[in-house]
Amino acid sequence: MQPSPLPAAVPPEQLAGWGLARRLEWEQRRDRWLQAVPPPPEEQHQPLVQAFLADLELRTPAAVQAWMQREAVGDADLLARAIRHGQWLAVCERHCGPQIPSYFLKRKSQLDRVSYTILPLAEQELCSELYQRIKEQEADFDTVLAEAPQHPELGERGRFGPVALAELPEGLAQLLRVSQPGQLWPPKPINGGWVLVRLEESRPAVLDQGLRRRLLLELGEGLLNQPD
Numbered sequence: 001m002q003p004s005p006l007p008a009a010v011p012p013e014q015l016a017g018w019g020l021a022r023r024l025e026w027e028q029r030r031d032r033w034l035q036a037v038p039p040p041p042e043e044q045h046q047p048l049v050q051a052f053l054a055d056l057e058l059r060t061p062a063a064v065q066a067w068m069q070r071e072a073v074g075d076a077d078l079l080a081r082a083i084r085h086g087q088w089l090a091v092c093e094r095h096c097g098p099q100i101p102s103y104f105l106k107r108k109s110q111l112d113r114v115s116y117t118i119l120p121l122a123e124q125e126l127c128s129e130l131y132q133r134i135k136e137q138e139a140d141f142d143t144v145l146a147e148a149p150q151h152p153e154l155g156e157r158g159r160f161g162p163v164a165l166a167e168l169p170e171g172l173a174q175l176l177r178v179s180q181p182g183q184l185w186p187p188k189p190i191n192g193g194w195v196l197v198r199l200e201e202s203r204p205a206v207l208d209q210g211l212r213r214r215l216l217l218e219l220g221e222g223l224l225n226q227p228d
Contacts, residue, residue: 026224030088033223037087044086045079052082055213089213092220100215104207107166107215111205114168114176115161117141119196120154127187127194134184134196141184141198154193162203172197 015021040048058064068078104111119141121127130148133139145157165173175185179199187194205211 049082092216096219110166113162113203115201
């Protein structure tokens with residue numbers, strides 16, 4: 001049985017029920033900003049598509065195809081989205097570009113990326129024992145990870161990253177922010193249990209072109225919040 005076609009105009013209350021009313025309002029406001037941006041010449045179309053996909057972190061043809069299937073878009077739709085994205089970045093650059101250096105410094109502590117190893121355990125005594133064994137080099141962390149009791153309800157175990165500190169739980173991010181590479185912390189309480197954490201690598205954020213575009217988009221959200 002085929003689903004019934006959607007009405008040509010979806011009532012506002014239905015959009016609100018779907019959680020789309022705010023998104024629609026923002027896109028309408030974005031359209032008003034984009035009215036002043038001329039369409040790009042055809043020779044810029046392909047670079048705009050590639051930049052759009054890079055901003056979405058779609059780095060392989062398989063990832064692009066999977067995204068297009070999820071979004072139900074074809075090549076023409078992809079180009080339209082890429083052009084709109086590029087035009088919006090031009091608006092953000094014009095109105096927010098001068099703010100980027102200070103905004104980067106403000107956000108840098110959240111944008112730094114880390115790799116870390118984490119082991120959650122239910123018992124403090126066992127966690128302390130394993131901490132001492134690793135610290136005294138009686139066992140390595142990989143072996144402990146493989147042999148320690150499993151507690152999925154306390155969170156994932158293993159090595160993770162590189163990941164931005166802003167994407168981590170606040171307590172874990174704060175711990176890793178003040179860590180040195182190779183530093184193993186004594187047992188810390190977490191989710192009703194205990195955890196061992198070691199920082200493996202820290203990668204300070206660099207204001208390259210990709211990050212600059214990301215920060216421009218963040219600042220651009222403020223343009224959409226301005227009253228009409």
